[in-house]
Amino acid sequence: MKCETCREALSARLDGETEPAPPEAVDRHVTGCPACRSWLARAERLHRTIxxxxxxxxxxxTAVILERTPAPPRDGWPARIALAMVAIAQLALAFAQLLGVEDHAAGHSAESLVGHLSHESSAWNLAVGVGLGWAAVRTKAAAGQLPALTGFVALLLALSAGDLVAGQVTAGRVLTHGLVVAGLVLLFVVNRQHRLRNRPSPATTADTSDFAGTETDHETGETPERPRQHRGFRRPASRHAA
Structure with missing residues (x-):
């Protein structure tokens, strides 16, 4: 019997497994082989130590993990559905302006309308409707539309109030701007819900010194060093040199 076969059988015997060779032959080899007897003695000491x-x-x-686990996020479908309905209404208003249905229904004469400005207004209403609809589908896009739409609504309300007081526009025409105002409010709601859903859990932002900073390594007896946190802007890794 070779020493490799004997030591493999002895290792299996120590682990309580089936030996790959007859036990009698293994014992005879150990009796006549000083190297295997020394190996067996070291293996037995190591086995007892383990x-x-x-x-x-x-x-x-378990209790800490369950406490810090955030609740399942809600998709906020009511606000998204309401935003989609406002988008559809805004698109309908834009198409009505483009086709001239609203102007004829209001009784305005063709001479009193500036064609190019009307087309610009219709194009803007169309763009707002498309943007609101896209934000209802992809809530992440709501944050990008808020600055422009907020400035537009603020200026529009101020100018519309002045035109209404001066009698240059009817109250019905001013009320049509309520769609874009409602869209702006729903944009804020959808954006807030998106930020709450993607907010990091308290476990990632809380101080972890209660666990990592106070415990010591059982092997070395040293306190493990906490990883350094990168502050500031970090450039994305290149596709070819990640």
């Missing part, structure tokens, strides 16, 4: 070594104490963090 079996008698106590396991390091591990705290039960």
């Amino acid at each position: 079996l008698l070594r106590p396991a390091p104490p591990v705290p039960d963090l």
Whole structure:
């Protein structure tokens, strides 16, 4: 019997497994081989050390993990559906302006309308409707539309109030701007819901010194060093040199 086969059988015997060779032949080889007897003695000492070594104490963090686990996020469908309805109404208003239906229904004469400005207004209403609809589908896009739409609504309300007081526009025409105002409010709601859904959990932002900073390594007895946090802007990795 070779020493490799004998030591493999002895290792299996220590682990309580089936030996790959007859036990009698293994014992005869160990009796006549000083190298295998020395190997067996070292293996037995190591085996006893592993079996008698106590396991390091591990705290039960189940309650802490469950407490810090955020609740399942809600999709905020009511606000998104309402924003989609406002987008559809805004698109209908834009198409009505482009086709001239609204102007004829209001009784305005063709001479009193500036064609190019009317087309610009219709194009803007169309763009607002498309943007609101896209924000209802992809809530992440709501944040990008808020600055422009907020400035537009603020200026529009101020100018519309002045025109209404001066009698240059009817109250019905001013009320049509309520769609874009409602769209702006719903944009704020959808954007807030999106930010709440994607907000990092408290476990990632809280101080982890209670666990990592106070415990010591059981092997070396040293306190592990906390990783340095990168502050500032970090450039994205290149596709070819990640």
